[in-house]
Amino acid sequence: MRIQSVTLKTIRVPLKKKIRHASHERTESENLVVKVTLASGSVGYGEGVPREYVTGETTETALATLSKVDAARLVESPGSLDDVIRRLEAWELPETLEDPRGMNGNAARCALELAILDAYCRHFDKSLGDVIHLSSLPHLRRHPKPQRVRYSGAITAESAKGEVISAWKMRLYGFAQVKIKVGVAGQDDPQRLVKLRKILGERIDVRLDANEAWHIDDLLEHVRPLREFQPSLLEQPVPHAEVGGLGELRKLLGVPVMLDESLCGYPDGTRAIRERITDFFNVRLSKCGGILPSLRLFSLAEEHGIKLHLGCHPGETAILSAAGRHLASNIANLKYVEGSYDRHVLAENLSVEDITFRYGGWARPLRGPGLGITVAPERLERMTVQSKEIGYD
Template sequence: MVKLEIRHIRLALKKKIKHASHERNDSENVVTVVHLDNGSTGLGEGVPRPYVTGETVDSALEALQSWPLASIVGDPVDFAGVVRALDAWMPQASPDDPRAIGSNAARCSAEIAILDAYARHFGVPIGDALNFSAVAADVPIGEPVPVRYSGAITAENPWKERISATKMRIWGFRQVKVKVGIPGADEVARLRRIRRRLGSKCDIRLDANEAWTPAEFRAWSERLAFSQPSAYEQPVPHEAIDELGKPEFRQPFPVILDESLCGPIDAETAIQGGFGEIFNIRLSKCGGVLPSLRLIATAIRNGRRYGLGCHPGESPILSAAGRAVATRVRDLVFLEGSYDRHVLAEPFAKQDITFGYGGKANPLGGSGLGIEIDMAKLDSVTVRRKDITYA
């Protein structure tokens, strides 16, 4: 590794994304670019969100500048050596970060960039990293196969929600996530409209983004039972999540942990507390590909299920990394991501890897991430950049 670029990028969204925790017109991400001495280049991305891991763009940039990334990997002789080095690397958590998640987005950006660069150098796809992980034997990993992504309906006005649901049905989506818990919204009327247009065969899960108290969650789950959701995602704030392990708040349907599932400490807390039947694995909030695979292994060992999620506003870099995982890891309960063309005003990959009809998507070919980035377009969305040269 001879050079490192650390970038703060701002991606304009096609439309405002709104849920109970936040709303945004753009996405502030961090991108790491790794240059090797043979000319190979790799890119990685993280999406720091204060309300998820506590990270900001500034804290992520600071972390990336402080880590001795070149010495972490050293001079590997094969791709397996790169993976082993990264698998053993976990940044030291600060005393005010008891969950040890405060640099996860930054680590994700660095890890994917390093994997991409060395995968290109050794002429292998980045997905091969899964096979060399320390927990590979504990996770059902296979050859890459086509997959189907979920659709998503965010909080909008009734007319737009009707259109979105109708489009999802016409486009043949089998699974759709619906955002709920929006203050002032008539959730019963919303879900009746949406369920009617999606049809009875479509699997829907309801994502409250920490909107309710445990008691409110119990009440809302009864009121919305007619919509037949397959699961509720993060119905209560992280600070109250352990309440869901109490008998009075247990429900006859699965709860998906999202904001409360960012690292191994979170996973152990859920297992010991008896709550959270499904883990939502998002590469950025979980620290990258390899830490995410460890969380999947933990889920399997403890009788939990798992799905692969994404952050709204991910660029094609994270979309491609997610595709590498999604097409190889089996038994995902749900799959989110590759929304690129539907969400981003101007994706900066030279290839369009947005999912197709019904959320269908194929494995990406080639070495590394399997995509090429238009560096001029990346420059155009770069707000800040710091270059580090290694001797």
């Protein structure tokens, strides 16, 4: 039951269209995929999405980080899935421990942790959802059994015509919640929201994501004209270096605040609570280090009355989509959920199954051992640009 080998791959995932927001734009996603093979023959897959402007990682640094990890020694020969979880709960990368924000290496950790959990869940004939229920964290609120998930829609900063088309799609597709990107240079957000809110109607919950676009000194000026469109929250309105100013200012905004780029590690979460700078945590698996560190942030939020949002990275393949589905199906009290955009965003995916959400954003829990999906090796090889295998005797 020991780990026999670990294969590290950097891949390029083609997107159907350009994704644009205030911090970045992309037409493809460069991701890290990890394959773990056990001596028993069980195979697991994990994925991380390194973003230099989020956690400071690139695929190169993530690959270098994992090249130094002795995965076989990390888990040794576990007698149960619970043994694996206890070892992974205690595992921290040196890069993460040395980082005051606890985020360096998070995408790398996510990819390896998920691959290990997928492999051992398959070996013990357990679902990844069982990991959530076996976690030792005290404040997690979990459903007794996996539930259906309802995902949010998203309107990125694109052409005026493209935004209108996207808004009509969101309405016709029956979404209850939609996120709109704001703060992109050269765009008039109040005018955009006049059109978009009219199309979406008053019943749809609309939230705004600024991706660090504004500065604390003029934040009120930017937010004031947007309040008439009844946004349910404002995500990451200022750069991380300025979030300390939200402690006092958010009381005047008239809109709840959510941290995203400023919530990458556990130290970020404890600071946000200590300084009272947020109403919501946006937890994303790759950004926050994987399943178990994300659960730790959920537990912290529940303990201190912070509301929960499960996010995703544009360009995630079915591996991270499936992991997010297990979290969303099993964790109670998630106010917003993003993910499983697969068929709508990716020109090609890694799984045999299509786990994209359906009408209204609804999706069923995943069944079967591990992630509950089948990775197609030929598709993985087609996207691979670099590969490294580490064997263990």
